Amino acid sequence: MIAPPLRRLRDLPDFEVATGQPDVRGWTVRGAEGKPLGHVYELIIDPEALKVRYLDIELDAQNARSSHETHILLPIGVAALDADDDNVFVPGLSQASVKYYPPYVELQITREYEDAMLRALGKTPAVGDFYDRSSYDAGAFYTR
16 A cells, blocks of 8 residues: 655755744754664655655664665654754664664655554554554654
């Protein structure tokens, strides 16, 4: 099953980060231990819903599975901001567990891939309205 048409923010010239919200691209992503895993490379948008659904994370070399599998996607609601120090914290990932997280191949997002991401984060795969769950709550992400 195919997910709704999701797009990179950079590919949507009429879209921008909401006024008053930080643009987290380039921010350091830290796992459960507080150690860096990589940085936010891009925001993945659902243009129909006008919402950020995922953070595209470029992993540091020591955290990547291989030289070809350097990116992962994180549902927006599983992370928390530290706007004072430009960090994004992901309590559900560690330096050990990120190596088993499903790698992201740019813009090939299926429901099966989304379910695999949720399972890797210890979340239950979706039933019903897929994005109507805390894992995709952008409000929680921006207010933490």
